[in-house]
Amino acid sequence: MKTVKCDLCDATADGDTFEEWMTALRPHYMQAHAGVMQSANHTEADREQ
Numbered sequence: 424m425k426t427v428k429c430d431l432c433d434a435t436a437d438g439d440t441f442e443e444w445m446t447a448l449r450p451h452y453m454q455a456h457a458g459v460m461q462s463a464n465h466t467e468a469d470r471e472q
Contacts, residue, residue: 431456 424437427444429451436447452459 429455431459 424439425444426435426437427448428435429448432455434448434451434455436444436451438444438447
């Protein structure tokens with residue numbers, strides 16, 4: 424299992440694949456970075472990056 428760090432803060436999530444990391448980080452992003460998740464200025468590519 425590998426750990427990935429949030430690109431906006433120091434939070435981390437564990438997973439074996441990119442999809443697992445994104446699933447693990449989604450609740451963190453929705454709570455801590457809700458403005459980023461809902462911003463119309465961000466494209467799907469921005470969110471995936």
